[in-house]
Amino acid sequence: MRRTGLCVHPLDQFHIWFTWAHNAGLAEPNAMVLATVEADAGVRARTVLLKGYDRFGLRFFTNYGSRKGRALDADPAASAVLPWHPIRRQVIIGGSVERLSAEESDAYFRTRPRGSQIGAWASEHQSSVVADRAALDEGYARAERRWAGVEEVPRPPYWGGYRLRPTEVEFWQGRRDRMHDRFRYVLESGSPADGTWRIDRLEP
Numbered sequence: 001m002r003r004t005g006l007c008v009h010p011l012d013q014f015h016i017w018f019t020w021a022h023n024a025g026l027a028e029p030n031a032m033v034l035a036t037v038e039a040d041a042g043v044r045a046r047t048v049l050l051k052g053y054d055r056f057g058l059r060f061f062t063n064y065g066s067r068k069g070r071a072l073d074a075d076p077a078a079s080a081v082l083p084w085h086p087i088r089r090q091v092i093i094g095g096s097v098e099r100l101s102a103e104e105s106d107a108y109f110r111t112r113p114r115g116s117q118i119g120a121w122a123s124e125h126q127s128s129v130v131a132d133r134a135a136l137d138e139g140y141a142r143a144e145r146r147w148a149g150v151e152e153v154p155r156p157p158y159w160g161g162y163r164l165r166p167t168e169v170e171f172w173q174g175r176r177d178r179m180h181d182r183f184r185y186v187l188e189s190g191s192p193a194d195g196t197w198r199i200d201r202l203e204p
């Protein structure tokens with residue numbers, strides 16, 4: 001990797017890499033490990049699916065009442081890792097999240113298969129303890145009956161998206177002898193979409 005070959009904006013560079021990862025046939029190139037801060041439990045990470053991105057940030061969807069949802073609403077700081085092992089690449093994004101608008105969340109929810117839409121209603125309290133599989137299946141059947149005959153299952157009020165607004169983005173390309181290429185974009189001034197980004201090469 002060469003400094004001169006990098007895009008001025010990290011999300012433009014991300015687009016090139018994401019397209020490459022997609023075309024390389026990786027199983028789930030949009031799977032990203034999202035770390036959040038919890039008031040009493042430190043840091044916690046889990047995988048979510050990246051469902052869209054632009055210069056404003058990266059969008060993912062979840063249950064706002066889940067463990068991650070509550071963590072993010074109390075402290076919006078977050079970091080996401082896209083681990084593209086087969087192509088020896090990694091992207092790390094740091095920043096803070098904001099909720100998407102109801103319209104943006106509605107628009108995405110409408111694209112989900114009906115079964116997943118029902119599932120969101122059945123998993124109202126995502127991340128809380130459930131007695132057993134039977135209780136889950138009953139909940140799914142109840143939600144199915146509730147929306148039977150309704151052509152478009154509405155988005156549950158507790159379900160929607162977040163945008164991770166980047167302030168730092170690192171691109172990592174594995175190379176021989178552990179002498180990897182690493183370039184980090186840091187937002188120096190302005191907003192993520194149209195601010196000024198500094199680019200530094202890092203030691204591997």
Ligand SMILES: Cc1cc2nc3c(=O)[nH]c(=O)nc-3n(C[C@H](O)[C@H](O)[C@H](O)COP(=O)(O)O)c2cc1C
Binds near residue numbers: 031
């Ligand atoms: C590949 C993969 C993708 C996932 N994508 C999502 C997602 O987009 N949204 C989501 O809420 N959970 C997703 N999950 C489940 C989460 O990892 C997690 O178990 C769940 O959201 C509860 O997390 P929490 O208790 O930290 O809130 C995914 C899991 C895997 C393995």
Ligand SMILES: Cc1ncc(COP(=O)(O)O)c(CN)c1O
Binds near residue numbers: 049
């Ligand atoms: C619970 C949950 N919610 C949301 C998603 C996001 O993906 P999709 O909208 O494609 O279901 C996933 C993907 N694994 C998931 O497991």
